[in-house]
Amino acid sequence: MSLRRLPLIALAAAAAATLLAACTQERQNQLKRDIQNWTGTNGVLEVYAGPQLVRRFLRIDKLSTAYGTDDAAPRAYRYGYGVLDANLNGQVDAGEKRVYFEVSDFATYVFFESPS
Numbered sequence: 001m002s003l004r005r006l007p008l009i010a011l012a013a014a015a016a017a018t019l020l021a022a023c024t025q026e027r028q029n030q031l032k033r034d035i036q037n038w039t040g041t042n043g044v045l046e047v048y049a050g051p052q053l054v055r056r057f058l059r060i061d062k063l064s065t066a067y068g069t070d071d072a073a074p075r076a077y078r079y080g081y082g083v084l085d086a087n088l089n090g091q092v093d094a095g096e097k098r099v100y101f102e103v104s105d106f107a108t109y110v111f112f113e114s115p116s
Contacts, residue, residue: 042059044090045101
């Protein structure tokens with residue numbers, strides 16, 4: 001890379017940072033979700049009852065916000081798909097299946113489909 005291009009790259013980076021800082025927090029979150037949707041993720045969701053780990057979902061692509069059908073208002077839960085780690089060993093084993101799950105915004109419950 002030539003030294004002539006360095007000021008242009010620095011200027012472009014500064015402009016991008018300024019534009020990002022001018023966005024609202026919600027817009028920044030939306031941009032981050034859009035990037036994650038494009039690049040993908042490999043998340044883990046753990047559910048605790050006090051200090052005890054009770055459920056773990058592996059290979060989660062993303063958690064999505066649920067929206068109402070008629071009013072398009074966001075609902076009080078997130079949903080996604082992941083592999084239910086039945087034996088809680090942190091890896092996908094034979095027989096462990098990908099399931100649908102929902103997580104309450106209030107973190108009082110996790111709903112998931114039975115893998116069997």
